[in-house]
Amino acid sequence: MxxxxxxxxxxxxxxxxxxxxxxxxxxxxxxxxxxxxxxxxxxxxxxxxxxxxxxxxxxxxxxxxxxxxxxGEDAPEPEEQVAPGEVVVTRAGEVPAISLGHGVEYRRLTAVPIPGVEIYESTYPPGSSSSQDGEYLRHNGHELGSVLSGTLTLDLGFERYELGPGDSIRFPSTTPHRVRNTGDVPAVAVWVNLP
Incomplete structure (x- = not known):
């Protein structure tokens, strides 16, 4: 690969x-x-x-x-972490990505894993969803998201939020949530998970 x-x-x-x-x-x-x-x-x-x-x-x-x-990556052990002031560059094409159900793709945006924070670019094709059967997700931590292009619908508890380019959201991950692209073009967003 x-x-x-x-x-x-x-x-x-x-x-x-x-x-x-x-x-x-x-x-x-x-x-x-x-x-x-x-x-x-x-x-x-x-x-x-x-x-x-x-x-x-x-x-x-x-x-x-x-x-x-x-x-395929674990957070680096303390002795393996990047030293303060050290520069790490990861070139386009070297950034790990995974394709999930509905064609949703997640791509890590940090050059190396950072303990305590996960930053990803997610691409949702038209008609895609974060869940197979409309189920909601709950987990520990907080999430922050910002839509770069397209439109995403975030169902959060009993509320629905339509997010377009430049729109951002923050919420506790313990609140049941799901993400969908009900539009006609791919939607791209940056998501930060704080476990």
Whole structure:
């Protein structure tokens, strides 16, 4: 695979399986926590089915790992962290990205993982959603989002927010939420997750 190229479905599935087994959790136990069948989780782990954004966030939350782990990266250990004043450049095409259900793509925007903060560019094709079946996501932390192009609809609790270019939002991630692109053009946004 080329650096920065989105991992294929089998590679993403293998990462999910490795994270689950590293934490000593059975397929059946994780599927139960997710509220899906072991068969559905097995299909994800074998690369036969892509998880939605919501499902991937649920998986990393249950396994207590950062989203960066789905990209094959852990937050650096203290002795491996970039020294203050050190410059790290990552060129276009080298930035890790993953494609999820509905064709949604997440691309990390930091040159190296930063403990305690995750910054991603997300691209939602027309008609796409962060969830497979309209389900809402809840997890610890806070989220901040800013739409760069297109329009995103954010369902947050019982409220609905239409966000266009230049619009931003901040909310506690414990509030049930989902993101959709109901427009005719791809929508691109920057999302910051503060676990």
């Amino acid at each position: 080329l650096p920065g190229a989105p991992p294929d479905d089998e590679e993403l599935g293998a990462r999910i399986r490795a994270l689950r087994t590293e934490r000593g959790m059975s397929l059946r136990a994780l599927a139960g926590e997710l509220g899906i069948s072991p068969s559905a989780l097995s299909q994800m782990e074998r690369g036969k089915m892509r998880p939605s954004v919501t499902r991937l966030f649920q998986i990393v939350s249950i396994l207590e790992v950062p989203l960066a782990a789905a990209f």
